Amino acid sequence: MRDQEPDAVRREQRLSTKEAAELLGVKPETVYAYVSRGQLSSERVPGGRGSTFDAGEVEALARRNRRETGGNSGTGTDLAVRTRITLIDKDRYYFRGVDATELAARHSYEEIAEWLWTGHLHPGVTFDAPKASVSVARRAVDALPEHTGATDRLRVAVIAAATADPLRFDLSEEAVLGTARVLIPTVVAALPPVRRAHRGEGPLAHRLWARLSGRDPDEVSLRALDTALGLLVDHDLAASTLAVRVAASARAHAYAAVSAGLGVIEGPLHGAASGLAHRMLLDVLDQGDAAPVVAEELRTGRRIPGLGHRLYPGEDPRARALFRLLEDIPQAAPALAAARDVAATAARHTPLHANVDLALAVLTTSCAMPATAGETIFAMARTAGWIAHALEEYRERPLRMRPSGHYVGAKPPQPLPE
Structure with missing residues (x-):
């Protein structure tokens, strides 16, 4: 039972396409664009058509995007700038x-x-x-x-x-x-x-x-x-x-x-x-x-x-x-x-x-x-x-x-x- 815990934890830390998109503040198709550019890795859902994404990778990319855009969601709609003023x-x-x-x-x-x-x-x-x-x-x-x-x-x-x-x-x-x-x-x-x-x-x-x-x-x-x-x-x-x-x-x-x-x-x-x-x-x-x-x-x-x-x-x-x-x-x-x-x-x-x-x-x-x-x-x-x-x-x-x-x-x- 103990040998199976890492796999269970690993599955819990993976996100669906929808979840990854919400965390990144982008559309689902943009998530796959990140994959094609090598910015994210994905795995096929066993027996399904969708993909899952490593939560740590997604969070790191979200943080990087926020740093580079000053808080912009990446959707190209509004520029948001972090400020304490x-x-x-x-x-x-x-x-x-x-x-x-x-x-x-x-x-x-x-x-x-x-x-x-x-x-x-x-x-x-x-x-x-x-x-x-x-x-x-x-x-x-x-x-x-x-x-x-x-x-x-x-x-x-x-x-x-x-x-x-x-x-x-x-x-x-x-x-x-x-x-x-x-x-x-x-x-x-x-x-x-x-x-x-x-x-x-x-x-x-x-x-x-x-x-x-x-x-x-x-x-x-x-x-x-x-x-x-x-x-x-x-x-x-x-x-x-x-x-x-x-x-x-x-x-x-x-x-x-x-x-x-x-x-x-x-x-x-x-x-x-x-x-x-x-x-x-x-x-x-x-x-x-x-x-x-x-x-x-x-x-x-x-x-x-x-x-x-x-x-x-x-x-x-x-x-x-x-x-x-x-x-x-x-x-x-x-x-x-x-x-x-x-x-x-x-x-x-x-x-x-x-x-x-x-x-x-x-x-x-x-x-x-x-x-x-x-x-x-x-x-x-x-x-x-x-x-x-x-x-x-x-x-x-x-x-x-x-x-x-x-x-x-x-x-x-x-x-x-x-």
């Missing part, structure tokens, strides 16, 4: 397992950035930029035409700061963290001030305010700006963050990775969305009613900015947190009422909830900021998240972010074109 779950989101809205309510943007980067909180931390770095970035930004867009200024500042850093190609964690702590305040300092600039000290939100509004800030408004930065630090694999990880996968330095993110964020479906909501709120305030403004948006075939988010069935938790703060700012009352009017008017047709772009638009309109201010806030906030993702990607296998194309063109060989 952000989790979005129903109507909440978390930074390293901690409720992000609670973090933003209790900690500064810089403290949240350090939490994302290191997993440790550093109370009272602030980021300071060396004069040489600021000088180079500011000269580059000042040389741009007056009509230059907000994100273009940020991108130029990042590139200029990179040229002043001879150690930018050092991708060790310590070096990248040093870059991050200098890059963020450098970019803010390089932006042209709207009012007498705050000295290059203290919380980043105080310095950024002077680049966005000519109004003297009160404590509640500064707190709202700082909270907005904290809420927007990261949001899983948004389009710009994916671009950053692709750049980091190719071992681009941190400045180049951030520049890749800035190249994507300018789109109207991403970082620039708050600017559209800002202009819409101004129209509502001008007309005194959301109905004609919403009607015009729909008549021209545009979606109503600031409403709905594919990751949240209910209200965007970032919008909820920011609206709560804005209620304490007296000058924000008209814009808040306009935003609620827009949401209520749109809800007659489709029950869409406010997203963070609408909340950001209320902040920028009520604080005498331009329509592009939301884009700048979004980009500056997200820079910290991009650095966190770049740090993660630098620990992965290089060039793993390389999906295969599915060719659907003319079947070769084709004759040379005339």
